[in-house]
Amino acid sequence: NAGVTQTPKFQVLKTGQSMTLQCAQDMNHEYMSWYRQDPGMGLRLIHYSVGAGITDQGEVPNGYNVSRSTTEDFPLRLLSAAPSQTSVYFCASSSVQGAGKLFFGSGTQLSVL
Amino acid sequence: GENVEQHPSTLSVQEGDSAVIKCTYSDSASNYFPWYKQELGKGPQLIIDIRSNVGEKKDQRIAVTLNKTAKHFSLHITETQPEDSAVYFCAASYDGNEKLTFGTGTRLTIIP
Numbered sequence: 214n215a216g217v218t219q220t221p222k223f224q225v226l227k228t229g230q231s232m233t234l235q236c237a238q239d240m241n242h243e244y245m246s247w248y249r250q251d252p253g254m255g256l257r258l259i260h261y262s263v264g265a266g267i268t269d270q271g272e273v274p275n276g277y278n279v280s281r282s283t284t285e286d287f288p289l290r291l292l293s294a295a296p297s298q299t300s301v302y303f304c305a306s307s308s309v310q311g312a313g314k315l316f317f318g319s320g321t322q323l324s325v326l
Numbered sequence: 327g328e329n330v331e332q333h334p335s336t337l338s339v340q341e342g343d344s345a346v347i348k349c350t351y352s353d354s355a356s357n358y359f360p361w362y363k364q365e366l367g368k369g370p371q372l373i374i375d376i377r378s379n380v381g382e383k384k385d386q387r388i389a390v391t392l393n394k395t396a397k398h399f400s401l402h403i404t405e406t407q408p409e410d411s412a413v414y415f416c417a418a419s420y421d422g423n424e425k426l427t428f429g430t431g432t433r434l435t436i437i438p
Contacts, residue, residue, distance in 0.1 A: 217369075246425070253335070255415060256370070256428040271425070272327070303369050313358045313419055313426060317369030 215239050219304050219318035226294040226325045234289040234321050236304030242316070244307045245287035249273065249300040250320075256303065262287055294325045328353040330418050332429025340437050345406055347432045349416035350398040356418040359399045360426070361390060364413045373414075374401070403434075411436045 220235045238245065246261035258271030262281040276298060278290040287306075291298060301322050305315040329352040339345045351359075357378035362370035376383045376390045376399065383390050387406075392399040403410055413433050417426040 248428075253430055255330075255332075255430040256426075258425060258427075261425060272427075305369075313360060314372050314375065315360075315362075315370075315426065317362075317371065319367075319369050 217304055217306055217316050217318035219302075219321050221321060222319070224321060224323050226291070226323065228294060228296060228325060230294050232291050232294065234291075234302055234304075234323075236287045236289065236318060237285050238287075238304075238306040238316070239285065240306060240308070240316065241284060242306035242308050243284070244309070245281065246271070246305050246315070247277070247279065247287070247289045248303045248305065250303060251300050259289065259302075291323075296325050299323060299325045328356055328418055328427040330416060330427050330429040332416050332432060334432060335430065336433045336435070338435045338437055339406055341406055341408060343406055345401075345403045345410070345434055345436075347401045347414055347416070347434070348398060349400070349418075349429050350396075351418040351427075352397070353418070353420075354394075354397065355420055357421060358419050359390070359392060360417050361388075361401050362415045362417065362428075364415065364431075366412075370415055406436045408436050408438055410434060 217238045247259040248256040257273050260279040262268045304318045332349045360375035363373045364370040387404045389402040413431045416429040419426045
């Protein structure tokens with residue numbers, strides 16, 4: 214079982230570029246979410262989804278877009294990258310029965326120059 | 327919204343001693359409190375959780391206590407070992423859904 218798979222592991226962007234961070238899970242989890250991790254600020258929720266076709270904003274959604282067309286995939290799009298989006302991004306999933314018990318991917322380290 | 331404060335930000339303990347990390351939360355409606363461990367270069371991993379209908383929960387060397395009145399909960403690690411060195415995050419949410427609010431993390435270092 215692969216669990217939660219994130220790609221790429223590392224990415225460098227120039228200001229204004231766009232890109233998509235990929236996230237896939239093979240546990241048939243209904244809930245998927247994206248967090249960013251910054252020094253001294255813990256993990257902050259960007260967007261989340263409670264099922265295919267349903268997404269909602271978290272604490273820091275500005276500059277990010279998501280969609281959930283399948284149960285397995287939950288990509289995060291940076292529309293126009295800014296240096297403030299330099300961070301480590303984590304995708305996580307959980308089941309309805311295990312709600313709150315998140316399974317995290319290994320993260321994507323993003324630098325915006 | 328919910329606000330979770332976590333202390334200390336760094337903690338060093340001698341191998342074999344105990345470590346305690348404390349968190350406070352602001353929203354009295356929160357009823358699910360998990361703890362995650364993050365090793366270097368990896369994503370956080372759930373190590374123990376507690377719901378508001380329970381005051382304490384133990385799993386081998388790890389325990390969590392909850393004081394609903396004071397709105398704080400703590401992680402206790404006994405007989406610490408080098409592999410306990412990591413960053414630990416507390417979190418809180420309503421009804422155990424996946425929309426967790428995390429604390430800022432504690433970097434625990436076990437000194438051999």
